[in-house]
Amino acid sequence: MINEKLPKIWYGGDYNPEQWEADVWDEDIRIFKLAGIDVATLNVFSWAMIQPDEETYDFSFLDETIDRLYKNGIYTCLATATGAHPAWMAKRYPDVTRVDYEGRKRKFGGRHNSCPSSPTYRLYSERMADKLGERYKDHPGVLIWHISNEYGGYCYCDNCAAGFRNWLQDRYGDLDKLNKAWNTRFWGHTFYDWDEIVPPNALSEEWNGNRTNFQGISLDYRRFQSWSLLECYKLEYNAVKKHTPDLPVTTNLMGTYPELDYFEWAKHMDVVSWDNYPSLDTPYSYTAMVHDLMRGLKSGQPFMLMEQTPSQQNWQAYNSLKRPGVMRLWSYQAVARGADTVLFFQLRRSIGACEKYHGAVIEHVGHENTRVFRECAELGQELGKLSDQILDARVDAKVAIVFDWENRWAVELSSGPSVALKYVDEVHKYYDALFQQNIQVDMVGVEEELSGYDIVIAPVLYMIKPGYAQKLETFVKGGGTFLTTFFSGIVNESDLVTTGGYPGELRSLLGIWAEEIDALFPGHTNQIVMEQPWGALKDSYSCSILCDLIHAEGAEVLARYGEDFYKGMPVATVNRFGEGKAYYIASSPDAAFLQGLLANLCEEKGIRPLLPRSEGIEVTARTKDGRELLFVLNHQAEAGVVEAGETSYIDLLTDRTLSGAIEVPAKGVLILAQA
Numbered sequence: 001m002i003n004e005k006l007p008k009i010w011y012g013g014d015y016n017p018e019q020w021e022a023d024v025w026d027e028d029i030r031i032f033k034l035a036g037i038d039v040a041t042l043n044v045f046s047w048a049m050i051q052p053d054e055e056t057y058d059f060s061f062l063d064e065t066i067d068r069l070y071k072n073g074i075y076t077c078l079a080t081a082t083g084a085h086p087a088w089m090a091k092r093y094p095d096v097t098r099v100d101y102e103g104r105k106r107k108f109g110g111r112h113n114s115c116p117s118s119p120t121y122r123l124y125s126e127r128m129a130d131k132l133g134e135r136y137k138d139h140p141g142v143l144i145w146h147i148s149n150e151y152g153g154y155c156y157c158d159n160c161a162a163g164f165r166n167w168l169q170d171r172y173g174d175l176d177k178l179n180k181a182w183n184t185r186f187w188g189h190t191f192y193d194w195d196e197i198v199p200p201n202a203l204s205e206e207w208n209g210n211r212t213n214f215q216g217i218s219l220d221y222r223r224f225q226s227w228s229l230l231e232c233y234k235l236e237y238n239a240v241k242k243h244t245p246d247l248p249v250t251t252n253l254m255g256t257y258p259e260l261d262y263f264e265w266a267k268h269m270d271v272v273s274w275d276n277y278p279s280l281d282t283p284y285s286y287t288a289m290v291h292d293l294m295r296g297l298k299s300g301q302p303f304m305l306m307e308q309t310p311s312q313q314n315w316q317a318y319n320s321l322k323r324p325g326v327m328r329l330w331s332y333q334a335v336a337r338g339a340d341t342v343l344f345f346q347l348r349r350s351i352g353a354c355e356k357y358h359g360a361v362i363e364h365v366g367h368e369n370t371r372v373f374r375e376c377a378e379l380g381q382e383l384g385k386l387s388d389q390i391l392d393a394r395v396d397a398k399v400a401i402v403f404d405w406e407n408r409w410a411v412e413l414s415s416g417p418s419v420a421l422k423y424v425d426e427v428h429k430y431y432d433a434l435f436q437q438n439i440q441v442d443m444v445g446v447e448e449e450l451s452g453y454d455i456v457i458a459p460v461l462y463m464i465k466p467g468y469a470q471k472l473e474t475f476v477k478g479g480g481t482f483l484t485t486f487f488s489g490i491v492n493e494s495d496l497v498t499t500g501g502y503p504g505e506l507r508s509l510l511g512i513w514a515e516e517i518d519a520l521f522p523g524h525t526n527q528i529v530m531e532q533p534w535g536a537l538k539d540s541y542s543c544s545i546l547c548d549l550i551h552a553e554g555a556e557v558l559a560r561y562g563e564d565f566y567k568g569m570p571v572a573t574v575n576r577f578g579e580g581k582a583y584y585i586a587s588s589p590d591a592a593f594l595q596g597l598l599a600n601l602c603e604e605k606g607i608r609p610l611l612p613r614s615e616g617i618e619v620t621a622r623t624k625d626g627r628e629l630l631f632v633l634n635h636q637a638e639a640g641v642v643e644a645g646e647t648s649y650i651d652l653l654t655d656r657t658l659s660g661a662i663e664v665p666a667k668g669v670l671i672l673a674q675a
């Protein structure tokens with residue numbers, strides 16, 4: 001449990017009373033109570049208010065707010081206020097502002113604007129966390145610490161350049177090793193002095209954000225910036241922990257945000273939290289995958305939904321309203337996949353600046369008689385009724401999909417073979433094929449133990465880190481099923497190609513050699529022609545993006561290309577290795593092929609769908625104390641039916657007993673426990 005003081009699914013969100021006059025504060029409390037809100041996140045952007053100058057700290061407003069909420073039964077998720085530095089600090093200490101990708105020194109403005117290497121930022125952010133820890137360590141209303149906010153963005157200033165050189169010295173020890181790792185004899189880039197190394201941005205090796213002449217330095221700069229921001233986080237983490245060793249600490253992540261290695265970050269978080277902002281047209285299986293990824297950051301530990309909007313966003317191109325029922329549906333989707341909180345940004349809609357059109361529990365009209373509020377209040381009542389029944393429940397998956405940020409950076413920094421190759425999209429294709437069949441999946445990092453899984457899928461495992469090939473071999477030898485795809489096993493952790501034939505270190509496990517890699521133009525496809533019907537796979541399918549031209553070297557050929565000069569070469573293979581099997585899919589297949597393939601693999605391993613598939617209805621489960629809770633989520637605008645068979649279930653939301661063909665209302669949710 002995140003904090004035993006509040007043994008239910010926490011409900012509430014970001015609250016910014018400092019943007020309002022005192023006359024609305026009591027009204028806020030009245031309306032929060034109507035909605036069943038029990039947690040408010042305070043102090044996210046209050047640095048300038050709490051510290052008006054270098055010497056002065058004034059916590060009186062925060063004191064009063066935490067007290068007022070607590071007296072009314074509302075707990076505080078207390079942020080450390082360092083998500084944006086004060087204007088006076090930027091003026092007096094220009095080192096706190098960043099240098100951007102184009103090499104321009106920033107002035108004061110925006111948020112998430114501090115240089116992670118700035119001595120000033122590090123000093124004052126740590127001091128702020130320390131003072132907050134000291135002041136509120138005994139306050140019964142504080143449930144959890146929320147360090148800073150949505151860490152992200154890179155800096156290219158001279159302090160970061162110096163920090164980068166230090167980080168490189170720690171990583172490589174001497175310049176010979178660095179020159180080899182970056183292959184600097186290419187284009188005569190050999191470094192003879194650490195000071196010759198400058199950050200890779202538009203002034204040096206990079207352009208367009210992810211195009212680079214040298215993948216080695218660009219990859220290391222991403223590692224360094226992720227590490228630097230994490231160091232800033234850890235300063236604050238340790239500062240509050242010193243005062244409150246038992247209070248949990250988090251910082252809000254952003255799903256598949258590209259710039260930070262969240263598996264590394266999660267090691268330093270007591271609980272993962274994240275901000276979920278799908279668009280109305282985001283595939284709901286994509287949102288499900290990101291929830292699973294956030295749960296996977298800490299090996300299945302429940303996470304916090306820290307932010308979502310009650311209705312619309314402000315920063316997307318087209319900020320659609322959440323249709324009636326959708327806020328509730330997406331809230332339960334988070335809970336179904338491991339969230340133990342449902343929190344919003346924001347509780348009251350601000351009247352000025354760029355988030356005034358971002359949805360809120362209390363809209364600009366100022367009262368509770370709105371559609372959005374009624375939906376929030378109904379959900380609040382339901383979460384109260386659910387009490388602690390779901391808290392701490394785990395997801396039991398036998399299939400794992402590997403996700404690795406460093407691999408993603410390397411794939412997306414690659415110059416060739418195709419700009420169309422998007423790592424997250426390829427991962428999602430495999431995830432979706434399982435999702436559509438109601439098969440539970442864990443999203444795991446490369447450090448995760450694999451022995452508990454029957455099937456491990458690693459799409460586009462381009463970078464093989466030290467020891468990972470052996471780990472996969474051990475998994476398959478022991479009876480596991482492993483699947484990987486085109487453009488895998490190509491490079492080591494420095495993005496240097498493993499010579500001796502693709503897929504490098506995975507070659508003997510997979511029993512193939514990939515001789516060449518063809519990139520297909522947009523709209524062009526090839527065919528996957530089955531050698532013979534195999535389970536759910538019958539005849540031929542299409543594939544696109546990249547086509548590896550492979551030779552079977554011990555692997556059995558399952559399907560061959562149907563077109564082009566490599567017609568007849570293998571496109572899908574399986575290699576028996578020890579007690580297990582290793583599959584290679586040499587191109588990016590259509591959804592029908594992937595669903596058939598994954599159905600076959602699950603069938604082989606005896607992994608059954610939670611319920612038979614019903615179009616547009618998501619089914620997933622969490623288990624607590626041996627009791628499985630089935631979440632049935634209808635994403636369609638019409639009612640649907642799931643076939644539950646003979647088993648008799650109780651719906652925790654309505655207390656109805658259900659079995660057989662169960663109707664699920666449009667945008668409806670059932671939480672089914674066996675009766």
Ligand SMILES: [Zn+2]
Nearest residue numbers: 115155157160
């Ligand atoms: Zn910097």
